[in-house]
Amino acid sequence: MNQDQLLAGLEARNPAALARAISIVENARPGFEALLSAIHPKLGRAHRIGITGPPGAGKSTLTECLVAAFRAEDLTVAVVAVDPTSPFTGGALLGDRIRMESITLDDGVFIRSMATRGSLGGLATTTREVCDLLDAAGFDRILIETVGVGQSELDVAAMADTSVLVLTPESGDGIQTLKSGIMEIADVFVVNKADRSGADRLRQEIEITLGIRKGSAFRNIPAHHGALESGPAASEPDKAEWRQAVLGTVAVECRGVDELIASLAEHWEWLEASGTLRERRRRRIRDRTRDVVNRAVKAWIWSDTEADRLIEARLDEVERGTVSPYEVSHEILDGLKQGTKL
Amino acid sequence: MNQDQLLAGLEARNPAALARAISIVENARPGFEALLSAIHPKLGRAHRIGITGPPGAGKSTLTECLVAAFRAEDLTVAVVAVDPTSPFTGGALLGDRIRMESITLDDGVFIRSMATRGSLGGLATTTREVCDLLDAAGFDRILIETVGVGQSELDVAAMADTSVLVLTPESGDGIQTLKSGIMEIADVFVVNKADRSGADRLRQEIEITLGIRKGSAFRNIPAHHGALESGPAASEPDKAEWRQAVLGTVAVECRGVDELIASLAEHWEWLEASGTLRERRRRRIRDRTRDVVNRAVKAWIWSDTEADRLIEARLDEVERGTVSPYEVSHEILDGLKQGTKL
Numbered sequence: 001m002n003q004d005q006l007l008a009g010l011e012a013r014n015p016a017a018l019a020r021a022i023s024i025v026e027n028a029r030p031g032f033e034a035l036l037s038a039i040h041p042k043l044g045r046a047h048r049i050g051i052t053g054p055p056g057a058g059k060s061t062l063t064e065c066l067v068a069a070f071r072a073e074d075l076t077v078a079v080v081a082v083d084p085t086s087p088f089t090g091g092a093l094l095g096d097r098i099r100m101e102s103i104t105l106d107d108g109v110f111i112r113s114m115a116t117r118g119s120l121g122g123l124a125t126t127t128r129e130v131c132d133l134l135d136a137a138g139f140d141r142i143l144i145e146t147v148g149v150g151q152s153e154l155d156v157a158a159m160a161d162t163s164v165l166v167l168t169p170e171s172g173d174g175i176q177t178l179k180s181g182i183m184e185i186a187d188v189f190v191v192n193k194a195d196r197s198g199a200d201r202l203r204q205e206i207e208i209t210l211g212i213r214k215g216s217a218f219r220n221i222p223a224h225h226g227a228l229e230s231g232p233a234a235s236e237p238d239k240a241e242w243r244q245a246v247l248g249t250v251a252v253e254c255r256g257v258d259e260l261i262a263s264l265a266e267h268w269e270w271l272e273a274s275g276t277l278r279e280r281r282r283r284r285i286r287d288r289t290r291d292v293v294n295r296a297v298k299a300w301i302w303s304d305t306e307a308d309r310l311i312e313a314r315l316d317e318v319e320r321g322t323v324s325p326y327e328v329s330h331e332i333l334d335g336l337k338q339g340t341k342l
Numbered sequence: 343m344n345q346d347q348l349l350a351g352l353e354a355r356n357p358a359a360l361a362r363a364i365s366i367v368e369n370a371r372p373g374f375e376a377l378l379s380a381i382h383p384k385l386g387r388a389h390r391i392g393i394t395g396p397p398g399a400g401k402s403t404l405t406e407c408l409v410a411a412f413r414a415e416d417l418t419v420a421v422v423a424v425d426p427t428s429p430f431t432g433g434a435l436l437g438d439r440i441r442m443e444s445i446t447l448d449d450g451v452f453i454r455s456m457a458t459r460g461s462l463g464g465l466a467t468t469t470r471e472v473c474d475l476l477d478a479a480g481f482d483r484i485l486i487e488t489v490g491v492g493q494s495e496l497d498v499a500a501m502a503d504t505s506v507l508v509l510t511p512e513s514g515d516g517i518q519t520l521k522s523g524i525m526e527i528a529d530v531f532v533v534n535k536a537d538r539s540g541a542d543r544l545r546q547e548i549e550i551t552l553g554i555r556k557g558s559a560f561r562n563i564p565a566h567h568g569a570l571e572s573g574p575a576a577s578e579p580d581k582a583e584w585r586q587a588v589l590g591t592v593a594v595e596c597r598g599v600d601e602l603i604a605s606l607a608e609h610w611e612w613l614e615a616s617g618t619l620r621e622r623r624r625r626r627i628r629d630r631t632r633d634v635v636n637r638a639v640k641a642w643i644w645s646d647t648e649a650d651r652l653i654e655a656r657l658d659e660v661e662r663g664t665v666s667p668y669e670v671s672h673e674i675l676d677g678l679k680q681g682t683k684l
Contacts, residue, residue, distance in 0.1 A: 033668040041663030285660050289653045289667040290644070296671050297639055297678065302632070311631045318627050321383035325631040326375040329638050336639065336678070
């Protein structure tokens with residue numbers, strides 16, 4: 001399959017072509033940048049929705065409900081499950097995946113797990129690129145679900161157009177246990193297992209923290225991703241602010257999912273109407289380009305320069321302590337700056 | 343405090359100098375590489391011990407026992423607690439930290455939490471550099487404890503001389519749930535909560551998997567970190583192999599800790615006698631130097647070249663889809679290769 005065939009297959013949403021393209025991108029195989037470059041003009045149609053939350057909150061179950069609801073509207077859906085490879089959480093997650101993959105008989109649905117540890121550009125960059133492939137393939141909705149816990153939640157939220165934070169009444173002592181930053185990145189809050197005791201209290205707590213409910217002690221201004229994106233902090237123009245939604249669901253019965261779908265649609269409309277979508281996407285283009293440069297530079301240094309050979313040549317001295325790694329790094333960087341091959 | 347004063351303070355294990363030096367390194371403040379370069383000749387004295395395992399295994403409690411036991415032998419101990427900043431695990435961990443910090447009245451003990459998210463060189467690189475500062479400050483033992491879950495466990499294990507994996511009978515369906523790779527990196531296995539039911543079965547299971555116990559189905563050859571280290575796979579010389587130890591502890595009562603201390607000492611002796619210590623450290627010098635180069639190159643590109651300005655100039659075209667981020671990256675890389683300022 002050459003690149004033209006691959007691109008044609010992608011556009012036809014051919015599962016084999018998709019799997020092939022994703023594998024090329026995931027493994028940074030020859031031609032992966034040309035492929036991503038070729039699909040670049042087709043991007044921006046899909047609504048990318050991040051689904052994040054602590055383990056056991058019901059993210060996978062909720063994702064399944066969303067898939068079914070979108071399909072009922074005749075929308076195509078791709079699910080990217082991001083697992084930052086915790087070495088201690090093999091079992092349970094695998095079960096989730098298998099369960100979810102039972103819905104893939106429908107060809108309007110595509111599901112992919114991502115767990116690229118130690119990849120050259122990092123999991124977040126690769127995940128964004130896989131989402132691009134799915135966007136170019138014409139999926140209407142892309143659900144990016146984080147399976148593990150950790151930094152990846154914030155990274156995933158930063159790559160979505162809309163971020164959904166799923167919490168449950170059982171997830172600890174309420175929102176107090178959430179680290180700072182996590183409240184600000186969510187556009188939609190879902191209190192799952194809303195039929196359990198404590199659910200109303202959790203919703204109230206979230207609303208008070210967000211300043212939605214009257215009598216709140218303070219007003220936490222939604223930062224709309226600003227804190228997460230690198231680059232100069234864009235001062236957003238004066239415009240109607242998005243009011244973070246707080247919803248209740250019972251994912252095991254897909255209860256409350258219609259409201260969630262409506263809220264997602266509303267957020268998308270707001271993104272477009274307010275100009276925020278364009279702003280965010282420009283910011284992301286900037287970040288993306290930086291990531292691509294970092295990866296390309298790394299690949300260049302370690303395969304096309306003499307950097308590795310120089311490290312080897314200095315190894316004895318570094319071991320003896322007469323030269324430090326920082327001095328060797330200086331020497332390499334000086335060579336790069338002078339454009340010599342070192 | 344100039345660098346000479348800082349170095350003198352470090353050597354005297356002055357807590358203020360240590361805190362200052364660590365903060366300089368953590369935040370990559372001006373002069374941090376010069377500082378690390380200056381201490382480089384003094385490294386290699388400390389025994390660096392990684393303590394890893396799933397949440398709730400009792401790592402912090404065990405670490406406290408180890409600190410007390412080392413202090414009883416009049417050894418100085420530094421503890422580096424690495425938390426890869428899960429946004430969902432604020433509460434419990436904080437409690438652990440506060441509890442542990444109650445033992446810091448002893449000036450032979452130093453405790454530091456690391457949670458540098460988004461740092462230029464990554465958490466693992468910075469943690470290694472903080473360990474270097476502690477090594478140069480003359481601490482006899484450095485305990486590197488992972489608090490969170492995720493990739494960091496493997497990274498931390500890769501930076502220690504000796505890796506301890508702490509498991510409990512309750513941590514799921516035994517070792518089957520551990521992802522591949524985690525068994526191979528541990529030099530010493532600790533079954534904590536050894537008084538609970540299932541502890542003996544877990545020990546047996548580990549021993550069989552390791553091939554220590556007779557009647558084992560297969561022999562899993564310990565790879566001694568090899569799988570984790572990048573660079574060419576060194577074929578280790580023919581020498582006595584380390585037999586991974588499997589111990590039981592009850593950390594809340596510090597039971598079994600003497601055996602653990604003995605096992606750690608034994609592993610250290612083996613590392614030295616077999617030549618493995620030197621080999622591993624050479625491999626780490628290589629990896630470290632690569633990390634330092636990557637960080638320095640990143641800093642160079644984004645502060646001393648025209649890369650960012652070029653991205654800005656192309657942003658409209660990238661947004662319109664007429665130019666892709668990959669083409670912009672190419673342009674930047676070509677400029678770097680030609681040694682022009684772009």
